[in-house]
Amino acid sequence: MAAYDYDLFVIGGGSGGVRAARVAASLGKRVAIAEEYRYGGTCVIRGCVPKKLFVYASQFSEAFEDAEGYGWSVGETRFDWSKLMAAKDKEIERLEGIYQTNALKAGAEVITDRAVLEGPHAVRLIGADRHVTAETILIATGGRPNRHPAMPGAEHCITSEEAFHLKELPKRIAVLGGGYIAVEFANIFHGLGVDTTLVYRGKEILQGFDDDLRHELHEAMDRKGLQVHCCDTFERVDMRGDGTLAATMKSGEVLIVDQVMLAIGRNANTENLGCETAGVELDERGAVKVDEYSRTSAENIYAIGDVTHRVQLTPVAIHEAMCLIDTLYRGKPTSPDYDSIATAVFSQPELGVVGLTEQEACRRFAEIEIFKATFRPMKNTLTGREGRMIMKLVVDAATRRVLGAHVLGHDAGELAQILAIAVKAGLTKDQFDATMAVHPTAAEELVTMYQPSYRVKNGERV
Ligand code: NDP
Numbered sequence: 001m002a003a004y005d006y007d008l009f010v011i012g013g014g015s016g017g018v019r020a021a022r023v024a025a026s027l028g029k030r031v032a033i034a035e036e037y038r039y040g041g042t043c044v045i046r047g048c049v050p051k052k053l054f055v056y057a058s059q060f061s062e063a064f065e066d067a068e069g070y071g072w073s074v075g076e077t078r079f080d081w082s083k084l085m086a087a088k089d090k091e092i093e094r095l096e097g098i099y100q101t102n103a104l105k106a107g108a109e110v111i112t113d114r115a116v117l118e119g120p121h122a123v124r125l126i127g128a129d130r131h132v133t134a135e136t137i138l139i140a141t142g143g144r145p146n147r148h149p150a151m152p153g154a155e156h157c158i159t160s161e162e163a164f165h166l167k168e169l170p171k172r173i174a175v176l177g178g179g180y181i182a183v184e185f186a187n188i189f190h191g192l193g194v195d196t197t198l199v200y201r202g203k204e205i206l207q208g209f210d211d212d213l214r215h216e217l218h219e220a221m222d223r224k225g226l227q228v229h230c231c232d233t234f235e236r237v238d239m240r241g242d243g244t245l246a247a248t249m250k251s252g253e254v255l256i257v258d259q260v261m262l263a264i265g266r267n268a269n270t271e272n273l274g275c276e277t278a279g280v281e282l283d284e285r286g287a288v289k290v291d292e293y294s295r296t297s298a299e300n301i302y303a304i305g306d307v308t309h310r311v312q313l314t315p316v317a318i319h320e321a322m323c324l325i326d327t328l329y330r331g332k333p334t335s336p337d338y339d340s341i342a343t344a345v346f347s348q349p350e351l352g353v354v355g356l357t358e359q360e361a362c363r364r365f366a367e368i369e370i371f372k373a374t375f376r377p378m379k380n381t382l383t384g385r386e387g388r389m390i391m392k393l394v395v396d397a398a399t400r401r402v403l404g405a406h407v408l409g410h411d412a413g414e415l416a417q418i419l420a421i422a423v424k425a426g427l428t429k430d431q432f433d434a435t436m437a438v439h440p441t442a443a444e445e446l447v448t449m450y451q452p453s454y455r456v457k458n459g460e461r462v
Pocket of ligand 1: 176178179180184200201207233264265311312343
């Protein structure tokens with residue numbers, strides 16, 4: 001008789017957890033997975049997927065305006081928030097079903113219940129009050145928005161989680177934060193016709209991205225009337241008699257809005273998970289500490305995805321799951337590869353990037369070459385829209401290797417995926433130059449920037 005009920009018990013039915021459960025089960029392991037809310041996790045249920053659907057919805061306002069330049073008369077348009085919500089909910093339900101079915105089809109036991117650790121090999125299913133054991137346990141419980149409890153009036157604010165379920169589209173919204181979620185949602189709300197203000201404590205939005213792209217995106221947001229306040233934050237949020245909110249900024253300015261959305265980072269879902277009981281150590285921010293093979297301080301307990309605070313991206317969680325399967329069940333210890341992770345911010349215009357920024361490359365390489373094209377994309381010529389597109393390559397002068405590629409503009413996310421193959425493969429600028437352009441496209445700039453725009457030697461622009 002087997003010593004444990006399962007070979008693998010996965011806590012959390014998001015992208016990472018489901019992938020690990022599904023593949024382990026398909027390898028013949030006895031697997032169970034427990035999810036307390038809805039299968040699909042943050043990405044599918046209240047993150048990437050519904051967000052992208054909202055992005056598409058919000059792009060129509062500009063598309064209607066642009067249509068005129070191409071001879072179309074669009075006439076009066078009207079947006080129905082509840083119709084979008086219903087369509088989005090239906091699609092999310094469909095995807096949720098697929099996630100469950102795939103795990104089931106692979107042979108995993110799929111449980112909807114809260115699971116907590118009761119020991120290194122033991123888990124309690126809270127709803128069913130059932131105790132189970134497993135040889136290996138995987139924590140894949142993800143994260144949740146930081147609700148900023150230290151700020152007076154935080155209870156009046158929403159986060160991305162509530163934004164996906166708002167009964168009504170607000171007329172005015174203030175968004176706090178300058179990262180992915182704040183920037184994406186500010187653009188979504190603006191595109192849907194909401195009077196939107198973004199408040200960010202730093203000097204420029206999207207810290208960590210290339211400075212040229214950050215500035216250009218900020219300018220584009222200013223141009224379209226999305227108000228961005230940098231070097232400021234909210235000190236308090238008060239509910240007014242008429243149900244509107246007064247958000248008082250550090251600068252003293254008070255914004256009167258219908259909703260305040262907080263997008264100030266996410267915390268690991270480790271609260272009351274029993275980590276201490278099972279000997280799983282957490283870091284100072286409550287994330288599960290892991291080694292290079294995703295192993296926690298408890299020998300047979302592993303953790304992947306957002307709960308570990310490594311890189312909070314869906315494809316990274318999935319990659320970590322696949323590495324773990326290799327390590328545990330294919331006799332091939334594999335640590336996740338975090339080098340050259342492409343990423344996109346679905347702002348409008350969009351950002352798509354891979355590899356080092358100019359600023360990072362300067363610190364790591366003696367001499368770099370920057371190839372940059374800033375131009376008005378052809379699509380904007382007949383519409384009169386001012387937006388500029390940026391394509392930027394960061395190249396190591398010594399080896400000619402392309403260290404980073406950065407795009408701002410239409411379909412930048414799609415371009416980043418393709419560029420990631422070249423950057424990951426370590427291709428040189430000469431190989432980019434030897435590649436025939438696809439004409440007429442915006443992307444052809446990436447293979448036709450023959451002369452460097454400038455060089456940076458020992459941190460100095462020359
Ligand atoms: P981010 O870490 O991207 O941004 C958090 C923002 O909040 C930063 O601008 C930060 O400022 C600011 N901030 C943090 N604490 C405070 C505070 N106490 N008061 C005021 N501002 C504060 O987190 P997000 O919440 O936007 O997103 C979470 C993660 O989800 C991202 O890191 C990303 O990995 C993932 N994600 C990915 C998406 C994609 O791939 N397109 C989309 C959405 C999310 P500062 O810069 O000064 O630290």
